[in-house]
Amino acid sequence: MSCQNFQENLPELIEGSLTPDQVVAMNGHVAECSACRQRLQAEQAVAHTLSRAFRQQVNPLTLPADFSKRLFAALQETAPVKNVPVKTAPLWETLVGGWMRYFWPTALAVCLVIGFLGFHFIFPGAPLAHDGLAPVTVAQAEQQVSIQCDFRLPTLTFHRVGNQVIDTVSYETVVASERLPRDEGKAGPQKQTWKTPL
């Protein structure tokens, strides 16, 4: 057993909560290590001295004779009020009042849903612009494939420090988006040129 292990388990050894095997191991280490033996004796002295000091300090103290009387008086003061009739509302008032609480939020939600659906029924060709490119109609979007990729573009900068030139590399992330026609009939890869400006 190492001294570190011993000292970690020292409080449990003193309080008697180690297993018999652990106690044997600890005692075996104490027999061989004078530093840990001294540490054990110091801890035992602390436990004895502080316990005795605390008891000498407070054992003479007792609750005053009128403590219970004061306690029950305080209990009476803070007791909840009993036998007070609680007025309850009629059932119909409870039901209507409960329903009315949810009326306005529900009405607002229904109006929003109707407005959203109505807008798309009235304006079926409304543009969809999800990918940051020029807006297209729903019909056009169905004929196209949207592609997006990002890449890191290195940038070199040079500056002079005394007689030396220091070069610094930094990277800029570029996001390129493109919309290509959906080509379902033709075989083979299609060559496309990216039009995104750098």
Next chain:
Amino acid sequence: MDENQVAAALRGQDPAALQELVANYGDRLLRSACLLCGDPTEAQDLVQETFLQAFRSASRFQGRSGLYTWLHGILLNLTRRHHRKHHRLVYDDEPLQQEVAPEVERPSALDWDFTSSALTVALRQLSEPHREVLVLRYFENLKIQEMAAQLEVSTGTIKSRLHYAIVEMQKRLPAEMNLFGTAGTNKEESI
């Protein structure tokens, strides 16, 4: 009444159960409270509040621990709340905050011996977490695991606080108390 009967009566809000608690545990709680707060008058108020709270929240007592452990847990929480309200924190070069108790305003003759003793003064100079572990360990005789459960921290934290608290007490107590058993006088010193 045995402990289960007292607990059941307490849940039924029977005042006789409260009277039983005071008779069985009142003095012990008072002594622990005195060590924790350093003033017998404050300690009486804390013990009274502990019993009141225990009576009001009796339904929350599940029986997983003993009645005294439960009461002592209430006392610890009330003591912490009391210190937060009435004490100021002093920040110094020490790595941990230390609480400095206010001056005892009008100590009675009975209180003076307690509040002026070297042990009480040294205890009050410790921070609350360190004071708690000393009282739980060396007055309540709790084991490390029990202390960790009551204070809701790890056993490593308990051991670390204990070690620091003992070192600090050694610095603050008179040399005659001889905490570590090194060479000193053999006289029985009044504390």
